[in-house]
Amino acid sequence: MTAMCYVGAIRRRRATRGETACVAKICERWSARVGGRLGRVRASLEAEDGSAAARAVAREVGKCEAEATALARRFAHEAIEATEAFETREAADDATTSEARGDGDGDGDGDGVNGIPEKWRMACGNVNGYLEYAGATLTFEEWARVREAFDAVVTEVDGDDASARYVRDDGNWNAMKAMMDDSVVRPRRLSQVENNARYANAKAELDEAKKAWKEANEIYKDARRRIKQARHEVHKTRKAVRIEYR
The missing domain is CATH 1.20.5 (Single alpha-helices involved in coiled-coils or other helix-helix interfaces)
Known part of the structure; x- marks a missing residue:
């Protein structure tokens, strides 16, 4: 999801279907399978009744887990750059390319619908495409982690004030959640x-x-x-x- 947010907020464009599929496969392999297994091993070694040697091994496993996460992010970034390089070669003489990617006068920093800038709307749309491709339904705890990730990304890109206005504000965050997954605003009861x-x-x-x-x-x-x-x-x-x- 961080990669999809990066494409919308930093690259100022919508992620393609092939790009989403590539990032999803990378995350499924390195984050879910490799990182998930390492996380379970680390949690088992960090048990309260474990020995000092087990906790020492758990710290080493934790380092491997962090390296696997970093590796997944690097591969996702390389996949995004490869997609952009291919699209640039295909549309080198297309005058509309800069407009489609938001590189022209409309840089996406202005207020969009519900006061949310266009670049963050694109980031939410990219996350929506990823969730639809993966067929994932987020739990309450997972939504909390997504909010933390968006908080960090918005703070890094636009500053703490923007994060407080868009992510930490419950009204704007609910609007962003609806862009990422419209099931959160569907009526729960018929x-x-x-x-x-x-x-x-x-x-x-x-x-x-x-x-x-x-x-x-x-x-x-x-x-x-x-x-x-x-x-x-x-x-x-x-x-x-x-x-x-x-």
Whole structure:
């Protein structure tokens, strides 16, 4: 997500689909698999009943975990630069390239919708694309970490006052969250009429399923009776043939 925020806030552009896929694969490999496993190992070694030697190993594992995180960020940055280099070669003579990327007069620092600058709106849009590609639904704790990350990035780019105005303000942050994931603003409960309709449809479906099950069960029982009768007739016939020609 930091990489997607970087593309919108620093590069002043929307992340492409291929770029999002590349960054997602890098994060899944280095942050989730490698970093996640190292984090679990470190947490296990840092147990309260662990020895001093185990805690010393945990510190070394923590360093490896930090290096894996830094490596993931470096690979993501290289992927972003490679995408930009390719797009620059493809659109070297295109006069609209600077406008599409926000390199012209409209630098994205002006207030956009809800008073949020365009560059931070692009950053939120890039995060939305990443979440849609990864199929991720953030928990309350994960949203808290995302807010901390945005707080740090906005403070680094625009200063502490901008971060206090856009990220630490609950109203503006909720607007930014809605840009990143519109499910946070969807109604959580359906209306009573819709709930009643869903209940009626589900009950009708259950009644039909019970009826079909009853019919299928009767067919199954009838087939079992026919099989038993046929086997009995075959057995009697074979016995009579053996006795007659013995």
